[in-house]
Amino acid sequence: MNEPTTLYIIRHGKTMFNTIGRTQGWSDTPLTREGEKTILYLGLGLREIDFKEAYSSDSGRAMQTARIILQEHQNGANIPYNTDSRIREWCFGSLDGGYDGELWGVVPRILAYKNYEDMMTNSISYKELADAIITADTANWAEPYDKIRDRVWSGFKDIAYHREKHGGGNVMIVSHGLTISFLMSLIDNRLPMQIALENGSVTKLIYENGKFTIDTVNDTHYIDKGNAIFSTT
Known part of the structure; x- marks a missing residue:
């Protein structure tokens, strides 16, 4: 067994x-x-x-x-x-290796939230997060x-x-x-x-x-x- x-x-x-x-x-x-x-x-x-x-x-x-x-x-x-x-x-594509504030500064703005805390309070989905990272990634690696x-x-x-x-x-x-x-x-x-x-x-x-x-x-x-x-x- x-x-x-x-x-x-x-x-x-x-x-x-x-x-x-x-x-x-x-x-x-x-x-x-x-x-x-x-x-x-x-x-x-x-x-x-x-x-x-x-x-x-x-x-x-x-x-x-x-x-x-x-x-x-x-x-x-x-x-x-x-x-x-x-x-x-x-x-994280071009955001890889950058300071956390860059990633968590740009992603909320792409998703139309005021800041990281506002974004997390609204319980975004992992798909929304992934889509936002792709939008922010200037190298097309994400x-x-x-x-x-x-x-x-x-x-x-x-x-x-x-x-x-x-x-x-x-x-x-x-x-x-x-x-x-x-x-x-x-x-x-x-x-x-x-x-x-x-x-x-x-x-x-x-x-x-x-x-x-x-x-x-x-x-x-x-x-x-x-x-x-x-x-x-």
């Missing part, structure tokens, strides 16, 4: 761009020392979870996060690990909504289906804030946009017979647990 298939989806550790407030989609910077320390704690907090497989996006910050977690895991050397480009962050939806959904669902087909169990996945939030909206479209997931937070999904169920969102207790372990060693 199969075990339940559970995805532990982790937002990567805090990076240089996260720290100085720059937009980080397909652009990439490494984890800061603070970011590395937080992920080390996370790895200690997760070290006894029986992961059958591990995945990350192919972005450097996600791969760095996955490696740190696996290094701290009691069986990390034996957990199969692969990257998947489909679970990357959204691409992805259309349908392409983002198809790659993100197929990426996570294929990982879950593969694990269920091979007996179920726990899967560790390192991805990105907006991508994780977007995935949850595809599972339950009643959820508000949640683009402020904490670095190193865990969002847990259960997958059974082709259907995802959201268990926990933005859970940081594994970091706290690992910090306590680290403090006593």
Whole structure:
């Protein structure tokens, strides 16, 4: 009999761009020392979870996060690990790498809102966000909504289906804030946009017979647990 298939989806550790407030989609910077320390704690907090497989996006910050977690895991050397480009962050085109204020300054104006707070109060959709980013992108690199939806959904669902087909169990996945939030909206479209997931937070999904169920969102207790372990060693 199969075990339940559970995805532990982790937002990567805090990076240089996260720290100085720059937009980080397909652009990439490494984890800061603070970011590395937080992920080390996370790895200690997760070290006894029986992961059958591990995945990350192919972005450097996600791969760095996955490696740190696996290094701290009691069986990390034996957990199969692969990257998947489909679970990357959204691409922000010419806004990638710019300060957050540029992205969140122009997008509300395109959507006819006064500012970011006004836009979020009115609960815009992810499609509206994607369309606005395309309008703002002067390089024509940003992805259309349908392409983002198809790659993100197929990426996570294929990982879950593969694990269920091979007996179920726990899967560790390192991805990105907006991508994780977007995935949850595809599972339950009643959820508000949640683009402020904490670095190193865990969002847990259960997958059974082709259907995802959201268990926990933005859970940081594994970091706290690992910090306590680290403090006593």
